[in-house]
Amino acid sequence: MKLPCLIVRRGLVALAFALFSLGAGSVRADAPRIAASIPPLHSLASAVMADVAPVALLLPAGHSPHEGGLAPSTLRDMAGADLVLWSGPGLEAGLVRAIGQLPAEQVITLTLEDGLHLLPPGGGEGEGENHAHDHGQDDDHGHDHGHDHGAGEGAAVDPHLWLSSENALAIVDRLVDWLVVSDVDNAARYRDNGAHLRGEIEDLRNEIDARIAGVRELPFIVFHDAYRYFVEEYGLNQAAAVTLNPVRVPGARRLSGLRALVQSDNVLCVFAEPQFEPRALAVIREGSGARTGILDPLGVGLETGPTLWFQLMRAMGESLAGCLSGGGS
Helix, strand or coil: CCHHHHHHHHHHHHHHHHHHHHCCCCCCCCCCCEEECCHHHHHHHHHHCCCCCCEEECCCCCCCCCCCCCCHHHHHHHHHCCEEEECCCCCCHHHHHHHCCCCHHHEEEHHHCCCCCCCCCCCCCCCCCCCECCCCEECCCCCCCCCCCCCCCCCCCCCCHHHCHHHHHHHHHHHHHHHHHHCHHHHHHHHHHHHHHHHHHHHHHHHHHHHCHHHCCCEEEEEECCCHHHHHHHCCEEEEEEECCCCCECCHHHHHHHHHHHHHCCCCEEEEECCECCCHHHHHHCCCCCEEEECCCCCCCCCCCCCHHHHHHHHHHHHHHHHHHHHCC
16 A cells, blocks of 8 residues: 555655755745846845845846746736836836736835936937937937937836936835835844945946046937936947937948948947847948947846856946046957
């Protein structure tokens, strides 16, 4: 008769699971379940939740937030979360419908937060002219059509707000405030994590500031208009962006204008992004001495987790300083 053996095996499995649970550090089954939309936000949230519980990542590296289509696991993570952290509809358009089904108190929409420094969408002189209509291609008529990554409340600001140390500090503080109320048992841990993070963010800001001190005034062009928070914080000279939205193709007149800009303003570097290989950049650089570099606003090539935001920001400073000082290709 095999029943007693089956009972014994089940008992051993249950015992092993119990021992594993007891030995899993301070991770608690009843800790708040947090989900974050993209790797940089997931990184900051994971650092605040360190030694308490993991954070679910809704849009992993390689899944552009500019595009729709959600995996079933993403929908499950959202439905089971006590709090969802995202930039807003101006970036993560694919999440809009699912987040709209959640109670407002379970969502932090960063582009609606009062405590963050928010910039208007691209479209200013030298950065946003001649950008796209909603027809899949940048136009050639010189009109400013604004940032078209999504629709709805919260879309009228530049959503790439995590590329500011000031905003990273505000995000950490916002999460700590929410967690110490929602999880009193771990409140001291959240406060400690937050204090440690604030020190690390300040140190990194000073490190990047020193690294790029000699190249602040040197002009460069980026492929995707995603870096205005970083540019403003460190006083850099971004001459132009090829496109507001990386999934849209710049028109011929736009490319011609940028090519002339490279020549007239002695643009030193033209930056691509790892997830996009725009042939447009070769056209823009043709006949000039402009070098090429890579900027990665999402941390596509980095391991997700609490250190990703720091690695992303440090790599951006290194890439800008390296290319502008003569280290590009």
